[in-house]
Amino acid sequence: xxxxxxxxxxxxxxxxxxxxxxxxxxxxxxxxxxxxxxxxxxxxxxxxxxxxxxxxxxxxxxxxxxxxxxxxxxxxxxxxxxxxxxxxxxxxxxxxxxxxxxxxxxxxxxxxxxxxxxxxxxxxxxxxxxxxxxxxxxxxxxxxxxxxxxxxxxxxxxxxxxxxxxxxxxxxxxxxxxxxxxxxxxxxxxxxxxxxxxxxxxxxxxxxxxxxxxxxxxxxxxxxxxxxxxxxxxxxxxxxxxxxxxxxxxxxxxxxxxxxxxxxxxxxxxxxxxxxxxxxxxxxxx
Amino acid sequence: xxxxxxxxxxxxxxxxxxxxxxxxxxxxxxxxxxxxxxxxxxxxxxxxxxxxxxxxxxxxxxxxxxxxxxxxxxxxxxxxxxxxxxxxxxxxxxxxxxxxxxxxxxxxxxxxxxxxxxxxxxxxxxxxxxxxxxxxxxxxxxxxxxxxxxxxxxxxxxxxxxxxxxxxxxxxxxxxxxxxxxxxxxxxxxxxxxxxxxxxxxxxxxxxxxxxxxxxxxxxxxxxxxxxxxxxxxx
Numbered sequence: 167x168x169x170x171x172x173x174x175x176x177x178x179x180x181x182x183x184x185x186x187x188x189x190x191x192x193x194x195x196x197x198x199x200x201x202x203x204x205x206x207x208x209x210x211x212x213x214x215x216x217x218x219x220x221x222x223x224x225x226x227x228x229x230x231x232x233x234x235x236x237x238x239x240x241x242x243x244x245x246x247x248x249x250x251x252x253x254x255x256x257x258x259x260x261x262x263x264x265x266x267x268x269x270x271x272x273x274x275x276x277x278x279x280x281x282x283x284x285x286x287x288x289x290x291x292x293x294x295x296x297x298x299x300x301x302x303x304x305x306x307x308x309x310x311x312x313x314x315x316x317x318x319x320x321x322x323x324x325x326x327x328x329x330x331x332x333x334x335x336x337x338x339x340x341x342x343x344x345x346x347x348x349x350x351x352x353x354x355x356x357x358x359x360x361x362x363x364x365x366x367x368x369x370x371x372x373x374x375x376x377x378x379x380x381x382x383x384x385x386x387x388x389x390x391x392x393x394x395x396x397x398x399x400x401x402x403x404x405x406x407x408x409x410x411x412x413x414x415x416x417x418x419x420x421x422x423x424x425x426x427x428x429x430x431x432x433x434x435x436x437x438x439x440x441x442x443x444x445x446x447x448x449x450x451x452x
Numbered sequence: 453x454x455x456x457x458x459x460x461x462x463x464x465x466x467x468x469x470x471x472x473x474x475x476x477x478x479x480x481x482x483x484x485x486x487x488x489x490x491x492x493x494x495x496x497x498x499x500x501x502x503x504x505x506x507x508x509x510x511x512x513x514x515x516x517x518x519x520x521x522x523x524x525x526x527x528x529x530x531x532x533x534x535x536x537x538x539x540x541x542x543x544x545x546x547x548x549x550x551x552x553x554x555x556x557x558x559x560x561x562x563x564x565x566x567x568x569x570x571x572x573x574x575x576x577x578x579x580x581x582x583x584x585x586x587x588x589x590x591x592x593x594x595x596x597x598x599x600x601x602x603x604x605x606x607x608x609x610x611x612x613x614x615x616x617x618x619x620x621x622x623x624x625x626x627x628x629x630x631x632x633x634x635x636x637x638x639x640x641x642x643x644x645x646x647x648x649x650x651x652x653x654x655x656x657x658x659x660x661x662x663x664x665x666x667x668x669x670x671x672x673x674x675x676x677x678x679x680x681x682x683x684x685x686x687x
Contacts, residue, residue, distance in 0.1 A: 214553060327555075334541045334552050341539030346527035346556035346604065 190360030205279025206382025212365025238331025239362030397445025542586025553603030
């Protein structure tokens with residue numbers, strides 16, 4: 167019973183984080199047509215900036231988190247302008263650029279701070295109790311922040327003018343330019359949103375699990391699986407795909423073991439793709 | 453002159469797509485540009501709306517040189533392009549598509565007024581306002597494309613083959629639509645392969661053949677021209 171409860175909570179937390187990271191990855195894919203494989207490295211940098219400010223410099227941890235989200239988010243402007251825009255119509259160049267970014271960021275952290283695994287202290291230390299249920303506060307916090315952010319992003323994309331413009335560019339970039347939409351500005355907005363949410367997700371995960379310079383590799387694979395599973399360019403799909411991935415990754419390691427769990431997860435994703443090649447939702451739910 | 457193209461040359465890679473093309477659209481007029489497939493009609497419109505660069509020559513809109521400007525800047529000046537194949541946002545609703553046409557406008561009251569006008573003129577779109585644009589019929593999609601163009605409050609509307617892929621009955625409906633647009637004070641440059649439609653609404657015409665203007669002037673001249681008859685009307 168206790169195992170089921172713990173895994174369910176973990177499933178919810180993992181789902182929220184996977185969904186946030188996958189949404190950023192998917193936004194960049196559908197708006198700029200690029201596979202930003204460096205998205206996981208950005209997530210790792212977010213965690214390290216928060217760690218550096220709070221643990222090394224002694225700032226308040228919430229303030230550190232805020233600064234990390236703003237700094238990493240703003241760096242999205244540079245990423246879009248200098249790393250993505252020049253390669254938007256050259257997919258092979260873009261892959262090399264993304265791999266270079268991963269290596270530069272991971273190596274920079276490893277060389278300066280070492281490859282050791284660290285822990286980011288909890289934002290709200292303690293245990294959350296409700297009746298017979300007790301969960302550590304960090305997980306409740308991660309899930310709550312994830313859910314609120316997700317709701318906010320969904321609102322932004324579906325109900326605001328800039329959100330509709332993002333969808334328009336994703337569906338037909340030239341058609342959007344002919345409506346007067348500045349496609350570069352939209353691409354920059356998407357990259358900033360993606361980087362900021364990745365920094366936040368990385369910091370939250372670093373308090374629950376741990377952090378090292380290569381923590382982004384794993385989450386990148388999860389994000390790619392979620393996006394492929396849901397169908398490219400579908401928010402509703404990413405929600406469902408993220409929940410499936412989150413729960414598989416919470417339960418399988420406990421029920422079987424971690425490595426076999428990874429394999430089974432991939433097999434399940436492949437199985438779904440065999441039945442629905444366009445992913446669970448294709449493009450329709452956006 | 454509302455729009456003036458002077459000695460425009462455009463290349464696609466090394467191939468010449470347009471060579472020394474000059475043309476004009478007067479304020480308040482409907483001008484047509486006819487020509488066979490591959491003559492360069494779409495290329496000319498794409499150069500006008502800033503989607504492709506010109507090799508040499510110039511395009512002036514409301515006495516300002518516009519070649520070299522970004523596409524959104526040109527839309528802002530009032531030159532609006534309804535592209536070939538419509539290029540709607542298929543997974544967004546009809547309503548969203550229309551509102552996106554007004555992306556650069558901040559005058560909410562006037563935008564609302566224009567939206568009402570579009571719905572009044574195309575009641576079918578009002579019925580389908582919450583439907584995704586990609587699920588509409590070809591004729592309805594063309595109405596959305598025209599409505600979206602009107603939402604930008606254009607001074608000059610470039611229409612690229614609005615009849616493409618439409619049933620003959622729908623093609624006939626385009627004539628009153630273009631006349632209505634023109635009556636509202638919007639000038640129109642109509643690119644068409646359907647020459648009988650083009651000749652029915654335009655007052656001036658230009659004919660393109662492999663990148664050059666081969667005939668220009670009053671529309672009456674086109675109706676009797678042997679060039680037009682043999683090349684485009686199949687008579």
